[in-house]
Amino acid sequence: MLMKIGIAATGGSMDAQVSDQFGRCPFFLIVDSDTMRFEAFTNPASDMSGGAGPAAVRELVNRGAEVVIAGRFGPKAQSALDAAGVRYVEAGGKVRDAVAALKL
Amino acid sequence: MVIAIASGKGGTGKTTVATNLAIVLARSGRQVQLLDCDVEEPNCHLFVHPEIRQEIPVSVGQPAVADNLCRGCGKCSELCQFGAIICLGDRVAVFPELCHSCGGCMLVCPEGAITEQMRQVGMVELGAFDGVAFGHGRLNVGEARAIPVIAELKRQKHEDAVVIIDGPPGTSCPVIEAVKGSDFVCLVTEPTPFGLHDLIMAADVVRQLQLPMGVVINRSGIGDDRVQQYCRQQGIAVLAEIRDDRRIAEAYSRGELAVEACPELGQVFHALAEEISRQVRP
Numbered sequence: 001m002l003m004k005i006g007i008a009a010t011g012g013s014m015d016a017q018v019s020d021q022f023g024r025c026p027f028f029l030i031v032d033s034d035t036m037r038f039e040a041f042t043n044p045a046s047d048m049s050g051g052a053g054p055a056a057v058r059e060l061v062n063r064g065a066e067v068v069i070a071g072r073f074g075p076k077a078q079s080a081l082d083a084a085g086v087r088y089v090e091a092g093g094k095v096r097d098a099v100a101a102l103k104l
Numbered sequence: 105m106v107i108a109i110a111s112g113k114g115g116t117g118k119t120t121v122a123t124n125l126a127i128v129l130a131r132s133g134r135q136v137q138l139l140d141c142d143v144e145e146p147n148c149h150l151f152v153h154p155e156i157r158q159e160i161p162v163s164v165g166q167p168a169v170a171d172n173l174c175r176g177c178g179k180c181s182e183l184c185q186f187g188a189i190i191c192l193g194d195r196v197a198v199f200p201e202l203c204h205s206c207g208g209c210m211l212v213c214p215e216g217a218i219t220e221q222m223r224q225v226g227m228v229e230l231g232a233f234d235g236v237a238f239g240h241g242r243l244n245v246g247e248a249r250a251i252p253v254i255a256e257l258k259r260q261k262h263e264d265a266v267v268i269i270d271g272p273p274g275t276s277c278p279v280i281e282a283v284k285g286s287d288f289v290c291l292v293t294e295p296t297p298f299g300l301h302d303l304i305m306a307a308d309v310v311r312q313l314q315l316p317m318g319v320v321i322n323r324s325g326i327g328d329d330r331v332q333q334y335c336r337q338q339g340i341a342v343l344a345e346i347r348d349d350r351r352i353a354e355a356y357s358r359g360e361l362a363v364e365a366c367p368e369l370g371q372v373f374h375a376l377a378e379e380i381s382r383q384v385r386p
Contacts (some may be wrong), residue, residue, distance in 0.1 A: 045187075048187060050186060050187060050202050051186060051187020051188060051190075051199060051202045052187070054187055054190040054197060054199060055187045055190065057190065057192065058181060058190045058191065058192060061192045061193050076199055076202075079197060079199070080190055080192065080197050083192055083195065083197035084192035084193060084195075084197070
């Protein structure tokens with residue numbers, strides 16, 4: 001089933017590590033689960049002193065993410081994800097491997 | 105005249121200076137008002153035991169969004185500087201703890217979907233002790249922003265009195281709110297590397313606020329003379345030194361004023377008051 005997966009990452013490639021942080025991670029990738037095509041972008045919320053989690057959720061929702069992966073999610077990020085109806089999964093390791101694990 | 109007592113490092117003796125200065129000034133015949141602006145952890149009341157006669161609740165506005173009117177245009181999100189209101193597709197999430205109550209989202213919403221809902225964040229209490237007018241603020245546990253309570257407390261300032269403001273520790277926004285608009289800032293420090301480090305930051309802040317300042321060295325004798333050297337280099341007056349004395353700590357632990365336990369300290373605080381006066385009106 002086609003899913004757009006958002007992943008918090010330490011770099012802009014599928015071989016980067018999943019970021020332990022969500023709201024202030026340096027990069028996000030959005031992966032198309034069928035084709036494995038992806039777009040990578042720097043996280044606009046990474047410099048925010050407050051509300052980074054919700055701001056990051058907004059960016060991902062605007063880009064169509066339906067499920068999100070990161071090491072862990074702060075309470076405001078979780079609220080925003082719940083409000084947006086977006087599923088979130090805690091995972092680590094390489095982005096590529098985390099996406100594969102999600103598809104199983 | 106408004107005298108703000110600030111520090112940098114916490115625990116240097118702001119409250120000791122503020123409360124004892126207030127009582128000494130009042131006993132010498134001045135009209136005095138003590139305002140404890142450390143609304144996150146007010147403690148002046150522990151030493152002066154005021155009779156509270158008035159309570160003023162402090163509330164702030166936050167956005168309430170009517171989901172049936174919201175069309176998900178995202179203008180509120182774009183305007184908000186604090187990330188307190190986020191548009192997620194066709195609905196909006198609000199984070200009240202981030203909201204600074206600017207009202208911008210309400211103004212910019214094209215559908216009129218946002219109204220202001222008030223939330224109580226704390227309380228200002230006013231009263232008196234020993235002929236000294238007293239006020240403090242209490243921020244509710246869990247609230248992130250002290251400024252609305254500090255601002256309400258400062259609105260209760262008496263124009264015709266010597267107002268002593270016991271400020272919060274540190275150099276962040278609540279300190280600025282407490283200290284701004286004062287005639288003089290008294291920075292209390294201890295003569296240790298920690299004390300000096302944070303004093304330098306606090307002095308920098310006060311300089312940027314363009315307020316006259318002086319330093320009180322509390323617990324003098326426990327460290328070294330680097331604070332004095334710094335003050336000399338910077339041209340900052342050392343207004344007073346309070347010698348380290350176990351009796352002061354014992355009095356503190358009993359909720360007693362230092363000048364009650366050590367009457368000779370009355371002289372030190374008198375001299376401090378004179379010195380501040382001299383600095384403000386040379």
